[in-house]
Amino acid sequence: MDSIVVKGGGALSGQIPIAGAKNACLTLMPACLLSEEPLTLTNAPRLSDIRTMTELLRSLGAEVTSMQDGQVLAMSCHGAINTRAEYDIVRKMRASNLVLGPLLAREGHAQVSLPGGCAIGARPMDIHTDSLELMGAQIDLRDGYLHAKAAGGKLKGAVIDFPFASVGATENIMMAATLAKGTTVINNAAREPEIVDLADCLRAMGAQIDGDGTSRIEIQGVDRLHGATHRVVTDRIELGTYMLAPAICGGEVELLGGRINLLQAFCEKLDAAGIDVMETEKGLKVARRNGSIQAVNVTTEPFPGFPTDLQAQMMALLCTAQGTSVLEEKIFENRFMHAPELIRMGAEIEVHGGTATVTGVKKLKGAPVMATDLRASVSLILAAMAAEGETKVSRVYHLDRGYEHVVAKLRGVGANIERIKDQ
Numbered sequence: 539m540d541s542i543v544v545k546g547g548g549a550l551s552g553q554i555p556i557a558g559a560k561n562a563c564l565t566l567m568p569a570c571l572l573s574e575e576p577l578t579l580t581n582a583p584r585l586s587d588i589r590t591m592t593e594l595l596r597s598l599g600a601e602v603t604s605m606q607d608g609q610v611l612a613m614s615c616h617g618a619i620n621t622r623a624e625y626d627i628v629r630k631m632r633a634s635n636l637v638l639g640p641l642l643a644r645e646g647h648a649q650v651s652l653p654g655g656c657a658i659g660a661r662p663m664d665i666h667t668d669s670l671e672l673m674g675a676q677i678d679l680r681d682g683y684l685h686a687k688a689a690g691g692k693l694k695g696a697v698i699d700f701p702f703a704s705v706g707a708t709e710n711i712m713m714a715a716t717l718a719k720g721t722t723v724i725n726n727a728a729r730e731p732e733i734v735d736l737a738d739c740l741r742a743m744g745a746q747i748d749g750d751g752t753s754r755i756e757i758q759g760v761d762r763l764h765g766a767t768h769r770v771v772t773d774r775i776e777l778g779t780y781m782l783a784p785a786i787c788g789g790e791v792e793l794l795g796g797r798i799n800l801l802q803a804f805c806e807k808l809d810a811a812g813i814d815v816m817e818t819e820k821g822l823k824v825a826r827r828n829g830s831i832q833a834v835n836v837t838t839e840p841f842p843g844f845p846t847d848l849q850a851q852m853m854a855l856l857c858t859a860q861g862t863s864v865l866e867e868k869i870f871e872n873r874f875m876h877a878p879e880l881i882r883m884g885a886e887i888e889v890h891g892g893t894a895t896v897t898g899v900k901k902l903k904g905a906p907v908m909a910t911d912l913r914a915s916v917s918l919i920l921a922a923m924a925a926e927g928e929t930k931v932s933r934v935y936h937l938d939r940g941y942e943h944v945v946a947k948l949r950g951v952g953a954n955i956e957r958i959k960d961q
């Protein structure tokens with residue numbers, strides 16, 4: 539198992555290229571199941587989660603070819619396919635559940651393993667399954683698998699009111715509805731940029747979708763979808779993560795491909811914390827305004843609110859802010875696992891339920907720490923880059939799920955960071 543060793547201190551300067559979005563790519567890939575013709579994605583990120591989705595799609599009978607060092611994925615799924623998504627693959631990644639809607643839409647039946655436990659919370663699938671039932675599917679849970687069957691072999695349009703704006707459920711239902719009979723309306727739909735990206739791709743495949751990016755999405759079912767080529771949207775979470783690097787360490791870094799409208803609420807919080815974000819021709823430039831970081835309060839919310847996927851990294855920034863910050867986690871029930879690790883580095887943090895109170899200290903200090911999930915692990919790396927001394931972050935396989943070339947990207951702006959093989 540690998541670790542990452544970081545020696546803290548030193549301002550950063552230079553540029554970091556931002557990859558295509560992991561979360562967009564993971565929902566765009568299963569869209570290939572909706573057509574007999576090829577779907578090609580460009581600007582795909584090189585990540586282990588993408589390899590897991592590739593493995594899953596291949597197990598269902600899709601041909602997936604990775605080109606240009608993994609940045610182009612050509613997928614093709616013609617003829618008869620397998621409709622059972624096995625536990626052995628699904629358990630590795632919750633986003634595997636995004637094959638349920640497309641399989642059901644294409645074949646009229648599917649068996650998809652429940653993803654199982656996840657470190658950041660229970661994450662049930664009731665919104666997905668209740669919605670598919672409204673579209674005429676019968677769904678039973680047997681042997682750990684969701685067994686789904688569309689009445690008459692074809693889903694039908696429905697008006698669906700989501701109890702919560704779930705990202706994954708919006709994506710699954712949007713895909714399922716493209717080939718359903720009639721019109722589907724999703725009320726209280728998620729509005730994340732990844733949803734708009736999926737809608738753009740599905741429209742390029744011939745789907746009829748309106749209202750993506752708003753809370754009401756309308757999908758008119760069509761008989762068939764055709765092939766398309768689509769460029770994956772910029773990864774706003776990778777972008778926000780690296781925006782925090784110069785904010786925490788000092789210096790100035792340009793994030794290539796960054797856009798403020800992907801992260802408006804996050805940029806507002808950075809501004810309140812004393813961090814300047816400037817638009818450039820190539821992306822965004824980030825630097826501290828005048829030396830110190832100010833405490834700010836943060837509440838995570840569905841888009842366009844502050845993203846839960848940047849909460850851990852923001853906490854790393856606030857550990858050395860002047861004053862006390864309160865972070866409220868409203869999306870996942872157990873997403874403060876980075877707090878005890880940051881405390882090992884000298885941070886002052888108290889967690890009560892979904893609220894963390896962070897009192898800024900002058901400096902964090904290097905320590906051995908452990909990555910617990912994807913975003914938590916990168917928050918520890920950010921904290922380590924500004925800490926005194928050396929930090930060893932173990933269990934970094936979490937990072938490989940969502941950050942391509944993280945060591946090279948951070949070394950490129952002057953961080954003292956290396957990956958080592960544990961003995």
Ligand code: UD1
Pocket residue numbers: 560561562564632633659660661662663664665666667702703704705706707846847869870871
């Ligand atoms: C997606 C992202 C993840 C991000 C999250 C919230 C991908 C691959 N992952 O996850 O990085 O942190 O959005 O922005 O895109 N819920 C239910 N029942 C359901 C579905 C969800 O109760 O049927 C709950 C979940 O337990 C969670 C909340 O709703 O507490 C948000 O989940 P959701 O928006 O569905 O997140 P994901 O799509 O899993």
